[in-house]
Amino acid sequence: METMEIKPDLIGQSVGRLDSHEKVTGAALFTDDLQFGRKLLHARIKRSPHPHALIKSIDVSRALDLPGVKAIVTGDDFPEHIGLYLKDKHIFARERVRFVGEPVAGVAAVTEEVAEQAVELIDVEYEPLEPVFDPEFGASPEAPLIHPDLEKYEVPNFIFPQAGTNIANHFKIRKGDTGRAWERCTTIVERKFHIPHIQHVPIEPHVAIAQVDQTGKATLWASSQSPFAQRNLIAKTLGISQSDMRVIAPLVGGGFGCKAGVTMEAMPVAIATKVPGYPVKLRLTREEEFYTNFVRQGLVINIKVGCDADGKLLAMENTMFWDGGASTEYGVNITRAGGYSSTGPYDIPNVKTDSLCVYTNHPIGGAYRGFGMSELHTAVDQCMDELAEAIGMDKVAFHKLNCVRGGDTLVTGMTLHPVGLEECIDKVAKAIDWGEKPPAGAPNKRRGKGIALAWKAPAMPPNAGSSARLELNEDGTATLGVGGQEIGQGTFTAVAQIAAATLGVPYESIRIAGPLDTQYSPYEWQTVASRLTWSMGNAVRAAASDARRQILETVAEAWDEDVNDLDIVDGVVISYRSEQEQPLKEMVIYGLPNEDFTEWTGGPIVGRGMFMPTYVTGLDPETGQGERAVVHYTVGAQAFDIEIDMETGKIEVLKGAAAFDVGQAINPELVKAQIEGGFVQGLSSAVFEEIQLKEGVMQNPSFVDYRIATAADIPHEIESIIVEVPQDDGPWGARGVGEHPMIPAVAALANAIYDAVGVRMDGPPFSAEKVYLAMLDAGIVN
Amino acid sequence: MAVHNITFTLNGEAEAAVVPSHMTLLQMLREEIVMTGTKNGCAAGECGACTVLLNGEPVNSCLVLAVECDGQTLVTVEGLAHDRQLDPLQQALIEIGGVQCGFCTPGVLISARALLDRNPHPTKADVQAALVGNLCRCTGYVRIIDGVLAAAERA
Numbered sequence: 001m002e003t004m005e006i007k008p009d010l011i012g013q014s015v016g017r018l019d020s021h022e023k024v025t026g027a028a029l030f031t032d033d034l035q036f037g038r039k040l041l042h043a044r045i046k047r048s049p050h051p052h053a054l055i056k057s058i059d060v061s062r063a064l065d066l067p068g069v070k071a072i073v074t075g076d077d078f079p080e081h082i083g084l085y086l087k088d089k090h091i092f093a094r095e096r097v098r099f100v101g102e103p104v105a106g107v108a109a110v111t112e113e114v115a116e117q118a119v120e121l122i123d124v125e126y127e128p129l130e131p132v133f134d135p136e137f138g139a140s141p142e143a144p145l146i147h148p149d150l151e152k153y154e155v156p157n158f159i160f161p162q163a164g165t166n167i168a169n170h171f172k173i174r175k176g177d178t179g180r181a182w183e184r185c186t187t188i189v190e191r192k193f194h195i196p197h198i199q200h201v202p203i204e205p206h207v208a209i210a211q212v213d214q215t216g217k218a219t220l221w222a223s224s225q226s227p228f229a230q231r232n233l234i235a236k237t238l239g240i241s242q243s244d245m246r247v248i249a250p251l252v253g254g255g256f257g258c259k260a261g262v263t264m265e266a267m268p269v270a271i272a273t274k275v276p277g278y279p280v281k282l283r284l285t286r287e288e289e290f291y292t293n294f295v296r297q298g299l300v301i302n303i304k305v306g307c308d309a310d311g312k313l314l315a316m317e318n319t320m321f322w323d324g325g326a327s328t329e330y331g332v333n334i335t336r337a338g339g340y341s342s343t344g345p346y347d348i349p350n351v352k353t354d355s356l357c358v359y360t361n362h363p364i365g366g367a368y369r370g371f372g373m374s375e376l377h378t379a380v381d382q383c384m385d386e387l388a389e390a391i392g393m394d395k396v397a398f399h400k401l402n403c404v405r406g407g408d409t410l411v412t413g414m415t416l417h418p419v420g421l422e423e424c425i426d427k428v429a430k431a432i433d434w435g436e437k438p439p440a441g442a443p444n445k446r447r448g449k450g451i452a453l454a455w456k457a458p459a460m461p462p463n464a465g466s467s468a469r470l471e472l473n474e475d476g477t478a479t480l481g482v483g484g485q486e487i488g489q490g491t492f493t494a495v496a497q498i499a500a501a502t503l504g505v506p507y508e509s510i511r512i513a514g515p516l517d518t519q520y521s522p523y524e525w526q527t528v529a530s531r532l533t534w535s536m537g538n539a540v541r542a543a544a545s546d547a548r549r550q551i552l553e554t555v556a557e558a559w560d561e562d563v564n565d566l567d568i569v570d571g572v573v574i575s576y577r578s579e580q581e582q583p584l585k586e587m588v589i590y591g592l593p594n595e596d597f598t599e600w601t602g603g604p605i606v607g608r609g610m611f612m613p614t615y616v617t618g619l620d621p622e623t624g625q626g627e628r629a630v631v632h633y634t635v636g637a638q639a640f641d642i643e644i645d646m647e648t649g650k651i652e653v654l655k656g657a658a659a660f661d662v663g664q665a666i667n668p669e670l671v672k673a674q675i676e677g678g679f680v681q682g683l684s685s686a687v688f689e690e691i692q693l694k695e696g697v698m699q700n701p702s703f704v705d706y707r708i709a710t711a712a713d714i715p716h717e718i719e720s721i722i723v724e725v726p727q728d729d730g731p732w733g734a735r736g737v738g739e740h741p742m743i744p745a746v747a748a749l750a751n752a753i754y755d756a757v758g759v760r761m762d763g764p765p766f767s768a769e770k771v772y773l774a775m776l777d778a779g780i781v782n
Numbered sequence: 783m784a785v786h787n788i789t790f791t792l793n794g795e796a797e798a799a800v801v802p803s804h805m806t807l808l809q810m811l812r813e814e815i816v817m818t819g820t821k822n823g824c825a826a827g828e829c830g831a832c833t834v835l836l837n838g839e840p841v842n843s844c845l846v847l848a849v850e851c852d853g854q855t856l857v858t859v860e861g862l863a864h865d866r867q868l869d870p871l872q873q874a875l876i877e878i879g880g881v882q883c884g885f886c887t888p889g890v891l892i893s894a895r896a897l898l899d900r901n902p903h904p905t906k907a908d909v910q911a912a913l914v915g916n917l918c919r920c921t922g923y924v925r926i927i928d929g930v931l932a933a934a935e936r937a
C-alpha cells in the first residue's frame with residue numbers, strides 16, 4: 001500500500017500559501033476583474049414576484065423597443081431541463097413559476113441601466129396558484145403539486161422521486177427493529193426541531209460572462225467551484241457538445257457550495273446564444289445573491305432516540321422533511337446524505353429513517369458547507385445531550401461510550417474504517433476544562449459548557465473522478481494542472497506540496513496552471529464535499545509519480561544505471577551507486593545525450609495521473625443497506641465554554657475548541673485555518689442567521705438585515721486540534737476537512753446554552769432576543 | 783448627462799478622469815481606471831470590500847461619488863507596497879495566514895492601515911473595532927486580527 005511509504009518532510013509542513021502574495025497586493029484576478037472591452041453587454045433578469053403561479057403570457061415588445069437592448073430571452077427559447085442530480089429546472093421558467101425570484105426573462109443591453117429599464121418594461125401575466133411553504137404539509141397528499149411532471153424527469157438510480165407527490169426523493173433506512181428496541185430502552189428522548197434556511201454569503205457575489213461565436217461554440221468565465229460540471233450541464237441543456245462549451249474559472253472569492261452545480265451561470269450563456277460575438281455579463285446584486293440563489297434548505301426534523309440504563313444507545317427514529325424549494329436538482333442528494341448519515345457518528349443498532357426531499361415554493365436549496373450535516377447534527381446532538389442528562393451520565397463519557405469506532409457496522413451496513421473520534425472528544429473536552437465549572441465573570445451572567453460531535457462523508461456520485469497533469473519546465477520547475485478550484489481553502493497549496501514531495505523538488509518549484517480552464521485543465525468533478533485533498537491529491541500524486549518515473553528512466557538509460565539506484569532530491573537526480581548528479585533543469589525538456597553526443601534520450605516530461613473511487617456500492621431502496629455507502633467519513637468534535645447575560649440573553653463565547661481527524665494534515669496551519677473559519681461560520685449560523693421568509697418573500701436580503709459574524713463577534717479564543725488516524729486510500733493518509741468545522745456548532749452551542757441556563761429552543765438562530773424570551777418562558781428571568 | 787473632469791492623487795501618482803455625476807469612486811477605480819484590486823461585495827456600504835483611503839481616512843468607495851475626489855488623495859490596496867517592499871500588514875497577513883479566498887483582503891488591509899496610522903499600538907479590541915465593517919466569510923477573523931497585531935508589534 002502506498003501509504004506505507006516513508007512520509008516526505010514536506011507532507012505535514014505548514015508552508016506558506018502560494019496565492020497569498022497576489023491576494024494581498026490586489027493583483028489576484030477574480031471573475032469580475034476580467035476586462036471585455038466596450039462591446040461587453042450587460043444582462044439583467046426579470047424575476048417572478050409570485051411564489052407559485054402559471055405564466056399566462058410574456059410580452060417583451062416594449063422592452064425590445066428600448067434603444068440599447070440587444071436581446072431578450074424567455075423560457076420559450078430554452079425548452080430543455082437542467083439539474084445536477086434531478087433534471088427538474090429550466091434556465092428560464094416555462095409555463096409556471098415556483099419561487100419568488102425565479103428567472104422569467106433575461107435581457108442583454110449596452111449598459112446595466114438600460115438592461116434594468118428593459119426588465120421593467122417586460123409584461124408578464126400570471127395566474128397565481130396555491131403555494132406550499134411548509135415541507136411537512138408539502139409531503140402530504142393534500143398539498144398542491146409543484147412539479148406535476150416529477151415522474152418524467154431524468155434522475156440517477158440512487159434518487160427516488162415519488163410520482164404524484166411533492167416528494168422528490170425518499171431515502172429510507174430500515175436497520176434492526178426499532179419497535180422491539182424501544183421496549184428495551186429505559187430512557188427515550190423525542191424532539192422536533194426547525195432549522196431555518198440560511199444563505200452562504202461569499203463576499204464575492206456570483207458573476208459570469210459568456211460569449212458564443214458564430215459557429216455556436218460557447219465560452220463562459222465564471223466564479224465557479226465546478227467548471228466541468230457547468231460545462232457538462234449547460235452544454236447538454238443548450239444542445240451543444242461538452243467540448244464546444246469552454247468554462248474559464250479564475251480564483252473564487254468564497255464558495256461554501258453556492259458556486260457548485262449550476263445556478264445563475266447558465267443564464268448569460270443562454271442570452272449570449274442570441275447575440276453571437278458579444279460578451280454578455282451577469283453580475284448578481286447583493287440582494288439577488290441573498291434571495292435568488294441556492295440557499296441552505298430548511299429542515300423540520302422529528303427525532304426519537306433511546307438508550308438502556310447503562311447509557312448504551314439502542315434505537316433511533318428520525319423523520320426529516322427537507323424544504324427543498326422550487327427545484328431539488330441538487331437537494332435530492334442532500335436528502336440522501338442526511339439519510340445515510342442520519343444517526344450522526346453514533347453506534348445505534350436499530351434505526352428507522354425517512355429523509356424526505358420536499359418541493360416547496362421557497363428558494364432552491366443547494367449545497368452548503370457540509371450539506372445536510374449541520375442541520376442533522378443540530379437535532380441529533382441535542383438529543384444525545386438530553387439522553388446523557390436524563391440518565392445522569394457525564395456527557396463526555398456518554399459520547400465516548402456511543403461514538404463510532406473503526407470496525408463498527410454503520411447505519412447503512414458499511415464497516416467503518418479506523419477513525420480517531422474518541423481522541424477528538426477527549427481533546428476538545430480537555431481544551432475547555434470539561435467537568436470544571438468556574439463561576440461566571442459577573443453576577444448577571446451564567447456560565448455553560450457544551451459539546452457535540454460531527455461526521456460527514458463526501459456526498460457525491462459513486463464515481464466522481466479527479467485528474468492531474470505535471471509538466472516540467474526548462475528551469476527545473478513543474479507546472480501542475482488540476483481541475484479543482486482554489487476557493488480560499490488552500491487546495492492549490494496542498495496539492496503543490498503533494499506534487500513537490502512526490503517528484504522530489506522544493507515546494508517553491510511547483511506552479512499551478514491557472515486559471516482553471518476546461519479547455520486545458522485536467523478533469524475534476526467539482527470542488528465540493530471536502531474531497532479535493534483526498535481525491536485530487538491522489539491524482540496529483542499519481543501524476544507526479546509518473547513524471548518522476550519518466551525522469552528516472554531517462555537518466556538511468558543515459559547513465560546506464562538501474563532506476564532503483566536513482567532518486568530525485570531537491571530537484572537533482574542522484575545515483576546512490578555512482579554518486580553522479582543531474583539537475584532537473586534543462587534535461588526535463590531537452591533530454592540527455594549519451595557520452596559522445598551521438599544519441600539523445602528522454603524529452604519533455606509530462607506526468608499524468610487520475611483517481612476515481614471504484615468501490616462505492618448502491619443501497620437497497622427500501623432499507624438503505626449496502627456494503628459501502630460512501631468513500632469515508634471525516635469525524636470530529638467541538639466544544640463551547642460560554643457566558644450568557646441574564647439581562648439581555650446575549651451569548652459570549654469565552655472559548656471554543658474543535659478537533660477533527662484529518663487522517664494526515666498535509667499542511668497543519670491550513671487545516672487550522674479551515675477549523676477556525678468553519679467554527680466562526682458555524683457560530684454565525686447559530687446566533688445570527690436566518691432567511692426570514694414570509695409568503696415566500698425573503699424579508700431580510702441585505703447585510704444590514706441578515707447579519708453575519710464580524711470581527712467583534714468571535715470567541716475570545718479558539719483552539720483547533722488536529723487528530724491523525726490515516727485513511728487507507730488518501731495521499732499519505734489524508735482526508736478532507738473543508739466543510740466539517742462548521743457542522744457541530746449549532747448543537748454544541750445549544751448544549752452549552754442548556755448547561756448555562758437550562759433552556760432549549762426548537763432551532764437556531766439563538767439570538768439574544770430568542771434566548772432571553774426562552775429564559776422568560778422557562779421562568780428563569782422575569 | 784453631466785460629466786466632470788477631475789484630478790486627484792492615486793497611490794502617490796497624479797491622475798485625471800472624466801466621470802459622470804452619478805459614478806461612484808468604486809466604479810471609477812474598477813471600470814474607468816481599471817485598477818481592480820478594490821473589490822465590490824455589495825455596492826451598498828455594508829461589506830467593506832471596497833474600502834480605500836480618502837485623504838488618509840478609510841471609506842467605502844461604493845458610497846463615495848467619484849466627483850467628490852477632485853483634488854483629493856486616494857490610496858488603494860495597490861498602493862500599499864512600495865519599491866517591491868510589502869507593507870508590514872501585507873507581510874504579516876501572509877505569514878500568519880490571514881488570507882483565504884482573498885476577496886475581503888484589500889478592504890481589510892486598508893482599514894487596518896488606517897488603524898495603524900492613527901493608533902500604532904492597538905489592542906485586540908481596537909483591531910476588532912476597526913475591522914467591524916470588513917466582512918470576511920472565510921477566516922473567522924482570527925488570523926486577520928493576529929496579523930494586524932503582529933504588524934503593529936513589528937513596526
Ligand code: FES
Nearest residue numbers: 825827828830844
Ligand atoms: S462594496 Fe462597498 S461596502 Fe460593500
Ligand code: FES
Nearest residue numbers: 883886918919920
Ligand atoms: S478571505 Fe474570503 S472573505 Fe475574507
